[in-house]
Amino acid sequence: MDGDFRSTFVREPGSLKHHPALVLNADYRPLSYYPLSLWPWQEAVKAAFLDRVDIVAEYDQVVRSPSHEIRIPSVVVLKDYVKPQKRVAFTRFNLFLRDEFSCQYCGSRGDLTFDHVVPRARGGVTSWENVVAACARCNLHKGSKSLRQAGMALRKTPKRPGAEELRNTGRKFPPNYLHESWIDFLYWDAELEA
């Protein structure tokens, strides 16, 4: 578990019978919302033995080795604070997440592609400000026309998202399975803001 905490999360907790543990930063906020920061139980148990995390909540199930017995952690908190990344990488995933996985022309959520607002053929660049999520239908309709020529409008002005902004967007996409012990740590700050 040295190195990149962010790349090793369980992606489909509901499909696993592996008792994933929610991983909280030292400030008790999840390390990541999307994907939700979940470790396979083996990682959580190892981290607990190495004294890198405190166990906040547990499953009923127990794992045994010849010398030890431990209840499987369901929530762990890192002892050392991991600084969140400030800069948001310009990746396909982050761009889709910024646009909440919806077409920026019609709002549909199926069959998503990328659209250059100012078409590449007209000198449009590949940037946060000029690329949006678009459904295949809108993309086809727009073709290499400008917005005005195509008679289309963007739902919002595309721009580079801040790390905190993207993190909050990620909170709108919880995985299809949430263990009850995780809920307090996923939504308490959301309720305070409401």
Ligand SMILES: [Zn+2]
């Ligand atoms: Zn569309």
